[in-house]
Amino acid sequence: MQVLSGVLCPFCGCCCDDIEVVIKDNTIIDVRNACALGASKFMGYSVHRNTKPLIRKNGELVETTLDEAIRRCAEILAEASYPLLYGWSNTSCEATKVGLELAEEVGGVIDNTTTVCHGPAILAIQDVGIPSCTLGQIRHRADLVIYWGCNPWCAHPRHLERYTSLSEGRFQRAAWKRYLSRLILESARKRRYRAAGRVIKGGAAALPAEEEKRWMLPPPEERKLVVVDVQRTRTADLADIFIRVEPGGDYDVLQALRALIRDEELDVDSVAGVPVEKLEELADIMVNCRFGILFFGLGLTMSVGKSRNVEAAIKLTRDLNMYTKFLIMPMRGHFNVTGANIVSTWQTGYPYAVDFSHGYPRYNPGETSAIDILSRGDADAALVVASDPVSSFPRRAVEHLVKIPFAVIDPCLTPTALMADVVIPSAFVGIEAEGTAYRMDHVPLPLKKVVEPPEGILSDEEILRRILREVRRIKGKSQARKN
Amino acid sequence: MVSMEFILITGRTIEQGKFKEHAKTTEKYKGNVAICEMHADDMYRLGVKDGDNVKVTTELGSVVVKVRKSKRIRTPGMVFIPFGPWVNSILPSETEGSGMPHLKGFKVKIEPTSEPVPDIKDLLLKTYGVKK
Numbered sequence: 001m002q003v004l005s006g007v008l009c010p011f012c013g014c015c016c017d018d019i020e021v022v023i024k025d026n027t028i029i030d031v032r033n034a035c036a037l038g039a040s041k042f043m044g045y046s047v048h049r050n051t052k053p054l055i056r057k058n059g060e061l062v063e064t065t066l067d068e069a070i071r072r073c074a075e076i077l078a079e080a081s082y083p084l085l086y087g088w089s090n091t092s093c094e095a096t097k098v099g100l101e102l103a104e105e106v107g108g109v110i111d112n113t114t115t116v117c118h119g120p121a122i123l124a125i126q127d128v129g130i131p132s133c134t135l136g137q138i139r140h141r142a143d144l145v146i147y148w149g150c151n152p153w154c155a156h157p158r159h160l161e162r163y164t165s166l167s168e169g170r171f172q173r174a175a176w177k178r179y180l181s182r183l184i185l186e187s188a189r190k191r192r193y194r195a196a197g198r199v200i201k202g203g204a205a206a207l208p209a210e211e212e213k214r215w216m217l218p219p220p221e222e223r224k225l226v227v228v229d230v231q232r233t234r235t236a237d238l239a240d241i242f243i244r245v246e247p248g249g250d251y252d253v254l255q256a257l258r259a260l261i262r263d264e265e266l267d268v269d270s271v272a273g274v275p276v277e278k279l280e281e282l283a284d285i286m287v288n289c290r291f292g293i294l295f296f297g298l299g300l301t302m303s304v305g306k307s308r309n310v311e312a313a314i315k316l317t318r319d320l321n322m323y324t325k326f327l328i329m330p331m332r333g334h335f336n337v338t339g340a341n342i343v344s345t346w347q348t349g350y351p352y353a354v355d356f357s358h359g360y361p362r363y364n365p366g367e368t369s370a371i372d373i374l375s376r377g378d379a380d381a382a383l384v385v386a387s388d389p390v391s392s393f394p395r396r397a398v399e400h401l402v403k404i405p406f407a408v409i410d411p412c413l414t415p416t417a418l419m420a421d422v423v424i425p426s427a428f429v430g431i432e433a434e435g436t437a438y439r440m441d442h443v444p445l446p447l448k449k450v451v452e453p454p455e456g457i458l459s460d461e462e463i464l465r466r467i468l469r470e471v472r473r474i475k476g477k478s479q480a481r482k483n
Numbered sequence: 484m485v486s487m488e489f490i491l492i493t494g495r496t497i498e499q500g501k502f503k504e505h506a507k508t509t510e511k512y513k514g515n516v517a518i519c520e521m522h523a524d525d526m527y528r529l530g531v532k533d534g535d536n537v538k539v540t541t542e543l544g545s546v547v548v549k550v551r552k553s554k555r556i557r558t559p560g561m562v563f564i565p566f567g568p569w570v571n572s573i574l575p576s577e578t579e580g581s582g583m584p585h586l587k588g589f590k591v592k593i594e595p596t597s598e599p600v601p602d603i604k605d606l607l608l609k610t611y612g613v614k615k
Contacts, residue, residue, distance in 0.1 A: 037497065044505055045504075090504070116584070119581070155500065157497065231555045231556050231563065247588035302587040303585075303587045353582055365581065366580035374576075394574035394586070395543050397584075398610075402612075411505070412504070419614050
């Protein structure tokens with residue numbers, strides 16, 4: 001039995017690097033320090049594994065050799081006039097680098113999952129910039145933490161524990177005890193209401209409204225946690241202040257806060273369902289903090305307004321810097337989606353939706369982004385790497401994707417792989433293959449190989465290199481024929 | 484049959500996250516993703532109980548999922564479905580020039596149904612047909 005420490009978790013953008021993995025006979029038998037999401041990946045990755053290259057013949061996926069699958073994949077890409085290469089956020093930076101080379105070689109479009117998560121955030125950042133920092137600074141110094149339109153309790157379970165309110169910083173204390181005592185008080189209060197509800201009609205129904213009226217602020221010197229969302233999430237249960245916004249009302253609330261911190265008066269009683277007195281109180285807390293951070297999630301980028309919501313949030317942060325230090329950071333989902341953006345930017349100048357069809361990189365989200373290309377029916381072939389667009393894309397885009405020839409490189413038989421023409425199994429990056437990943441604050445971290453992959457299974461990087469070689473061979477042949 | 488209009492929010496849940504990377508073809512994934520969380524008052528008005536099937540419809544089509552009483556939604560009129568192939572099969576693809584489809588906060592119609600919740604393979608077959 002061997003215990004490997006300091007393993008990086010290849011799940012979400014937190015990239016926790018304190019994971020301990022217990023290995024026996026090349027099998028992971030236990031994982032320590034990981035959250036439910038990370039643990040489920042480390043413990044369950046081999047259960048639903050695909051280890052056989054597959055190719056579609058007469059409408060059925062049948063087993064084939066790796067060489068045949070790679071050759072067919074290269075043919076699909078080399079014969080296409082506008083192929084889409086999509087995915088990249090669940091693999092290493094090294095694989096993405098080869099993917100970019102392949103996209104240039106076949107004159108296609110390369111897009112990563114940013115396009116359906118924080119794409120609007122990147123557009124807003126390109127418009128107005130971003131005052132940001134590393135998560136270490138936040139852990140040690142932030143005395144006001146705001147989660148807006150995100151639910152780290154579910155999507156980034158250790159974010160609070162490692163980087164914000166529940167972490168023990170050098171200059172800020174963890175708020176564990178406060179939250180625990182509040183939870184005990186809350187559950188006692190709920191029990192009382194439930195008991196009252198049995199006796200007095202409507203007693204229990206009155207609970208939610210009462211609950212949300214209470215703001216239990218800690219002493220001024222202690223770290224505060226604010227959650228703004230459309231529903232009372234589990235993260236909101238931990239918050240000192242929870243503000244519920246009507247769906248689609250984030251832009252209004254952000255602009256109202258901008259007005260309030262400039263001491264302007266609002267001529268309304270409420271903004272998007274939030275009473276103005278509450279916003280005034282929040283504006284006061286924001287202005288009077290010493291180091292504030294606003295984390296935002298898909299609640300801003302996927303709702304009405306999209307990049308304008310994020311732009312308003314960044315401008316609010318910029319305005320707050322006239323009074324205090326305030327920063328902002330997107331809550332990135334996949335463990336290396338930031339890496340996919342970084343590699344794409346250093347190679348092509350653009351972070352996602354890069355079009356090589358003209359022979360040079362072009363970038364115009366809305367035109368060169370995956371959803372638009374598929375919905376318009378422009379792409380005539382596709383390569384999906386470490387992603388599952390059939391599950392995560394909306395209907396019209398998937399309808400076109402499944403019509404065109406496409407290949408999938410993935411360790412599992414995902415819904416996308418079930419609809420593909422070629423399926424190439426790969427090693428799990430961060431478990432069976434090493435590489436580099438970028439944390440959500442743009443800090444690069446090494447992914448470790450903790451167990452050997454099944455026999456004959458290669459890493460994404462190696463598979464892509466082989467496809468690239470094959471594409472060059474096919475193209476060289478057809479060029480020689482023309483000459 | 485009663486049919487009501489709701490605002491649909493999609494998003495992550497921890498149960499959805501546990502199976503999303505390596506176990507999408509399992510029953511556990513289906514049980515945690517092919518669901519629609521709803522306020523108790525709305526369930527009463529719609530005449531459904533926890534675990535009943537409902538049909539969620541947009542202009543693009545409809546999908547059958549299971550109703551779950553929400554502990555989180557505090558205002559009637561809003562429903563939540565976790566990210567996944569079930570909800571995405573009825574979502575619009577228009578990006579309004581932003582590259583990003585509109586995936587949160589739009590109107591859907593919901594009605595009770597006796598149709599079963601499709602498993603992942605049936606869903607793909609019904610929605611996108613057979614790959615040739």
